[in-house]
Amino acid sequence: MAIYILRRLGYGLLVMLLVVTTISGIIFLAPVDPAQLTFGQRSDVSTVEAKTAELGLDQPLYMQLLHYLKDISPVSLEPDKADHLRKYRYHTLFRVGNEQLLVLKLPYLRESYQTGRPVSEILAEVIPATALLAFTALLLASLLGIFFGIVAALKAHSRWDQLISVISVFGYSLPSYVTAMLLALIFGYMLGAWTGLDIQGSLFVIDDFGDWQLRWQNLILPALALGLRPVALITQLTRSAMLDVLSQDYVRTATAKGIPARIVVVKHALRNALNPIVSAISGWFAALLTGAFFVENVFNFKGLGAATVTALLNFDIPVVLGCVLFTSVVFVVINLLADLLYAWLDPRVVMR
Amino acid sequence: MPKILDVKNLSVHFASPQGHTQAVDRVSFHLDQGETLGIVGESGSGKSVTALSIMRLLPSPPAGISSEAITLYPRDGGSKEIEISTLGESEMQRLRGAEIAMIFQEPMTSLNPVFRCGDQVTEAIRLHQKVDAEAARKQTLLLFEKVRLPDPERIFRSYPHQISGGQKQRVMIAMAMSCKPGILIADEPTTALDVTVQKAILDLMRELKEESGLSMLFISHDLGVISDICDRVLVMYQGKIVEEGPVQKILRNPEHPYTRGLVACRPSLKHKWHRMPTVSDFLDNSRHEAQVVSADETEQRRKSLYDSDPLLQVKDMLVRFPAEKNWLGRPVKWLNAVDRVSFDVFQGETFGLAGESGCGKTTLGKAIARLTDMDSGQIIYNGTALHDLSIEAFKPYRRDIQVVFQDPYSSLNPRMAIGRAIMEPMQVHKRFDSDKQRREKAVELLETVGLQADQFQRYPHEFSGGQRQRICIARALALEPRFLVCDEIVSALDVSVQATVLNLLADLQEKYGLTYLFISHDLSVIKQMCDRLLVMNKGKVEAVGYPEDIFRNPEREYVRELIAAIPGKE
Numbered sequence: 001m002a003i004y005i006l007r008r009l010g011y012g013l014l015v016m017l018l019v020v021t022t023i024s025g026i027i028f029l030a031p032v033d034p035a036q037l038t039f040g041q042r043s044d045v046s047t048v049e050a051k052t053a054e055l056g057l058d059q060p061l062y063m064q065l066l067h068y069l070k071d072i073s074p075v076s077l078e079p080d081k082a083d084h085l086r087k088y089r090y091h092t093l094f095r096v097g098n099e100q101l102l103v104l105k106l107p108y109l110r111e112s113y114q115t116g117r118p119v120s121e122i123l124a125e126v127i128p129a130t131a132l133l134a135f136t137a138l139l140l141a142s143l144l145g146i147f148f149g150i151v152a153a154l155k156a157h158s159r160w161d162q163l164i165s166v167i168s169v170f171g172y173s174l175p176s177y178v179t180a181m182l183l184a185l186i187f188g189y190m191l192g193a194w195t196g197l198d199i200q201g202s203l204f205v206i207d208d209f210g211d212w213q214l215r216w217q218n219l220i221l222p223a224l225a226l227g228l229r230p231v232a233l234i235t236q237l238t239r240s241a242m243l244d245v246l247s248q249d250y251v252r253t254a255t256a257k258g259i260p261a262r263i264v265v266v267k268h269a270l271r272n273a274l275n276p277i278v279s280a281i282s283g284w285f286a287a288l289l290t291g292a293f294f295v296e297n298v299f300n301f302k303g304l305g306a307a308t309v310t311a312l313l314n315f316d317i318p319v320v321l322g323c324v325l326f327t328s329v330v331f332v333v334i335n336l337l338a339d340l341l342y343a344w345l346d347p348r349v350v351m352r
Numbered sequence: 353m354p355k356i357l358d359v360k361n362l363s364v365h366f367a368s369p370q371g372h373t374q375a376v377d378r379v380s381f382h383l384d385q386g387e388t389l390g391i392v393g394e395s396g397s398g399k400s401v402t403a404l405s406i407m408r409l410l411p412s413p414p415a416g417i418s419s420e421a422i423t424l425y426p427r428d429g430g431s432k433e434i435e436i437s438t439l440g441e442s443e444m445q446r447l448r449g450a451e452i453a454m455i456f457q458e459p460m461t462s463l464n465p466v467f468r469c470g471d472q473v474t475e476a477i478r479l480h481q482k483v484d485a486e487a488a489r490k491q492t493l494l495l496f497e498k499v500r501l502p503d504p505e506r507i508f509r510s511y512p513h514q515i516s517g518g519q520k521q522r523v524m525i526a527m528a529m530s531c532k533p534g535i536l537i538a539d540e541p542t543t544a545l546d547v548t549v550q551k552a553i554l555d556l557m558r559e560l561k562e563e564s565g566l567s568m569l570f571i572s573h574d575l576g577v578i579s580d581i582c583d584r585v586l587v588m589y590q591g592k593i594v595e596e597g598p599v600q601k602i603l604r605n606p607e608h609p610y611t612r613g614l615v616a617c618r619p620s621l622k623h624k625w626h627r628m629p630t631v632s633d634f635l636d637n638s639r640h641e642a643q644v645v646s647a648d649e650t651e652q653r654r655k656s657l658y659d660s661d662p663l664l665q666v667k668d669m670l671v672r673f674p675a676e677k678n679w680l681g682r683p684v685k686w687l688n689a690v691d692r693v694s695f696d697v698f699q700g701e702t703f704g705l706a707g708e709s710g711c712g713k714t715t716l717g718k719a720i721a722r723l724t725d726m727d728s729g730q731i732i733y734n735g736t737a738l739h740d741l742s743i744e745a746f747k748p749y750r751r752d753i754q755v756v757f758q759d760p761y762s763s764l765n766p767r768m769a770i771g772r773a774i775m776e777p778m779q780v781h782k783r784f785d786s787d788k789q790r791r792e793k794a795v796e797l798l799e800t801v802g803l804q805a806d807q808f809q810r811y812p813h814e815f816s817g818g819q820r821q822r823i824c825i826a827r828a829l830a831l832e833p834r835f836l837v838c839d840e841i842v843s844a845l846d847v848s849v850q851a852t853v854l855n856l857l858a859d860l861q862e863k864y865g866l867t868y869l870f871i872s873h874d875l876s877v878i879k880q881m882c883d884r885l886l887v888m889n890k891g892k893v894e895a896v897g898y899p900e901d902i903f904r905n906p907e908r909e910y911v912r913e914l915i916a917a918i919p920g921k922e
Contacts, residue, residue, distance in 0.1 A: 257528075348513050
């Protein structure tokens with residue numbers, strides 16, 4: 001088990017390495033000069049050249065990549081110079097030779113070309129809001145989807161089943177930004193006075209006194225908008241998995257030993273039907289954490305999606321890399337968790 | 353003996369868009385206290401549907417159940433009768449498991465794979481007896497001991513996939529007995545099990561019944577099993593009870609033509625038929641007297657068979673699978689599926705390969721057809737060392753050596769018309785120049801195996817199990833093989849259908865001079881079909897020789913047990 005997890009994390013590292021390499025390769029090919037971008041219109045040749053050297057942009061691509069990898073590695077060998085080590089949050093493990101230190105450090109994601117703020121700070125600002133949004137949306141989607149799926153399976157081929165099918169196909173075909181705009185329009189604007197919801201707004205807002213405030217109500221509409229398609233998908237998956245399981249011999253056995261129908265469905269059948277649902281939910285969760293851009297944009301909700309796209313538009317390479325790196329970490333971790341969950345749900349799954 | 357269950361005029365039909373099927377047609381019977389009543393019949397005769405409708409386990413719709421009365425009488429001589437057909441669902445739920453319990457055919461799928469075996473039994477106990485978890489656990493362990501499960505504590509903690517098929521059926525029996533029901537309905541409880549396991553389970557059920565005064569309704573397609581365990585038997589055919597009476601009377605003096613056919617079509621251990629009698633022989637009254645193969649005829653056949661050199665020689669075949677792997681994925685422990693087995697097969701011979709599931713017989717068959725790799729050993733076919741050939745050089749031999757598999761339901765592609773399926777191997781091996789010729793050949797083959805030319809465009813789901821197995825045989829014959837590996841090809845079929853397929857194989861052998869490697873777990877079928885047989889156990893050879901020698905005088909204990917376990921020997 002421990003070996004399995006370690007090996008999976010090893011593969012995960014490989015995935016992240018590939019992601020970083022590919023993304024940097026693509027970005028560095030783009031015909032822009034980041035050093036120039038940093039200064040905008042105030043640039044003159046000498047400052048730009050100095051900045052280029054400082055950022056290491058005059059070095060060959062593979063050197064730039066290696067430097068970046070060294071920056072994000074939690075363990076690395078660094079020269080013992082104060083102005084070099086200043087940017088890291090580190091802990092010295094031991095000294096290597098006279099001038100080198102082996103340090104344990106937080107991955108250093110560099111600073112934004114645009115604002116000069118550390119990328120980790122930018123991420124820390126947007127991730128909680130997006131994570132909360134994705135989590136709420138998916139919790140909602142799972143509960144509703146599994147419920148509707150079970151109802152549809154139990155009443156298969158009835159009016160209820162058909163109604164649920166039609167609604168879920170409709171829900172699935174609706175792009176999330178359309179849903180988002182509709183929800184904003186109806187509940188934020190037209191019924192705004194009654195619902196008390198705003199058309200737009202972030203989870204964390206600065207109020208008139210300059211303090212950060214948590215606005216829970218701003219979570220409702222984006223979560224609904226994001227959750228609608230997963231609800232539709234999970235409903236359909238649950239329906240077909242449950243139909244399959246309900247015709248299994250062991251469900252008949254459970255009924256034959258006198259277990260009430262409700263318990264047969266929830267305990268004996270649902271647990272066997274959960275695997276495809278878990279894989280859908282985990283995939284979607286990872287995607288929502290990172291790709292909620294459209295919905296975030298509609299509601300002007302400051303999250304990871306918005307941050308990534310802004311950075312892309314500005315060629316703010318460190319921020320882009322930071323966002324992408326975080327995304328890949330999320331995917332690796334969630335996939336691992338999902339696999340562990342499979343094994344917990346179904347003892348026949350062997351982890352090798 | 354007082355009655356415990358009385359069924360009057362039970363009818364079940366299934367409604368579907370295609371129409372209305374009468375599965376059970378006005379069936380009446382009763383079950384006495386302490387009696388074991390058998391229901392025998394082929395698949396589709398309505399025997400399982402009858403049992404399931406007593407328990408009300410049929411989904412309705414599509415099932416429509418009607419009955420004059422299904423009455424459950426009290427066990428202790430009290431006067432409170434229960435009319436099952438008028439019970440509400442929640443009353444029915446209290447009855448299930450507590451008064452009438454049921455065990456099913458497939459122990460592999462009848463236990464919930466995600467719960468521990470022990471928990472599945474305690475669940476029933478806690479539900480019906482309102483005891484706490486610890487008491488239920490103790491009861492379960494006692495029950496496991498009673499059904500003679502080894503190491504009850506371990507089985508309690510095990511998940512169903514971690515124990516064997518026989519053990520699963522014992523868990524099912526423990527579950528069914530857990531609330532001390534008055535009636536146990538057993539729906540083909542041993543059909544999916546090996547003969548020796550079947551015998552042990554039947555012994556156990558008989559014992560439990562005697563101990564607890566249980567009444568049993570025992571459903572099976574196998575008259576042998578029925579005769580081993582039942583007092584009285586109902587014969588069902590096309591939804592009706594056609595005959596009823598004490599088991600011995602039915603076996604000796606069957607009256608209805610269907611019953612007579614059913615009794616006759618079982619392969620006999622006493623003698624070998626020229627042609628197996630079939631049920632349809634009896635039903636249309638066109639019965640020819642079944643002829644026994646005489647000792648002289650056997651002698652003659654052997655002379656002609658064993659005169660020449662062997663067609664296939666297997667020498668020291670070893671096939672092993674990794675049993676345990678280290679963390680790098682490298683195997684550290686091996687399981688020898690076929691452990692240095694040697695034998696010869698002669699041209700025109702039917703060579704039987706017998707043994708229980710997991711003994712390596714299927715692996716051996718696959719290795720000969722090169723569907724699985726051999727670790728060491730030799731396969732010499734018609735003078736050529738097959739084991740030395742590259743995949744490319746082996747290709748012509750694939751035409752010569754064909755395989756027919758066990759499950760006719762999954763070995764045909766459901767989306768391919770059966771005619772196409774028969775043509776496909778000819779296309780792959782470029783037999784004939786045009787599809788027109790191949791089509792003609794396919795039609796000819798369909799007719800050879802007893803199907804019609806106009807069924808060419810039909811799809812597999814439109815055929816019965818026996819017909820599908822015929823299609824698979826036709827497909828194997830499409831390349832004009834000389835050597836056919838028949839891997840349990842009649843195991844999934846009803847006894848009555850089995851006889852017709854066996855007759856077909858015999859006809860084909862005569863017509864084309866085919867050589868068969870006939871793999872089966874059923875010794876009586878092997879004895880009927882084979883010139884010689886080899887008994888395998890755990891990958892090793894236990895016995896090899898002429899059937900009569902092995903049956904009359906088994907040298908090894910294992911072979912003796914195997915023969916003793918054949919059900920329905922008189």
